[in-house]
Amino acid sequence: MNMASKRPQTARQYVVGVLRTEILKATHEAGTRLRQEEVAARLGVSTTPVREAFRDLLAEGLIELDTHRGVLVRGLTLTDVRELYELRILLEPRLALKAVAFASPAHLDAAATTHRQLCDEQEPERWAALNVIFHRELTAPAPEGRLSRIVESLAAAAGAYVTLSMHATPELMALNNADHAELLRHYRDGNAERAARKTAQHLEQTLLAIEQDVRTRSV
Known part of the structure; x- marks a missing residue:
């Protein structure tokens, strides 16, 4: 089944769900940089829901913001x-x-x-x-x-x-x-x-x- 056919109600929820699953399954190792434009292109959405999804994942503790490197996967401890x-x-x-x-x-x-x-x-x-x-x-x-x-x-x-x-x-x-x-x-x-x-x-x-x-x- 095409992933797009399983999207939740909003693009933001879709991006959050995909990134959360990838982080939990260790697709992205701790310290990996997530680039907004790359995520948007890969998931077929604009940068706005990606930026919103980053805020949600930051609140969940799955990513962190680095002054020099941007958004980084935080991993689980x-x-x-x-x-x-x-x-x-x-x-x-x-x-x-x-x-x-x-x-x-x-x-x-x-x-x-x-x-x-x-x-x-x-x-x-x-x-x-x-x-x-x-x-x-x-x-x-x-x-x-x-x-x-x-x-x-x-x-x-x-x-x-x-x-x-x-x-x-x-x-x-x-x-x-x-x-x-x-x-x-x-x-x-x-x-x-x-x-x-x-x-x-x-x-x-x-x-x-x-x-x-x-x-x-x-x-």
Whole structure:
């Protein structure tokens, strides 16, 4: 199938998806320079979505800006992923405690719909994007505040690592889908303590899979 026929809604999303996959699969080694014009020509887009995609990848920690060399592939490190997930494991269970108390049937029905899509999805990139949506829908009922904003930011930054874990350990997709089903049950039962514990276990499971793959790559 022609890659162009699988493009997402926008050129920006297309470029982000292609570059993210290439970086995660080590097509570009750490330190490789990415030139805006070359990427645009190769992917058949203008330089504008490439520039926008670079901003997204910079936020995800997959590239960095060098004053003299421009945009460089940053690669993945154990230090980065551990720091990110240690924060998520600390904060997301706390947000779950708040969210369960305010969750409505409508909120949980929306999360259940996304869960069904996750169970049907086999493509790691698309699964990871749906995963962000699922967790956002679960925690959306929590009162708006700094905690929810920080958690959402961390979850977005972890998207690339989640994709990596799906590539590295395909069976993790099914395990995570089962975790999601259990989380939904705890939310529907109003059991905040169990939802918080399961949230932490769920994140720890993903961290272990990512650590294993990053070690294998020796990045």
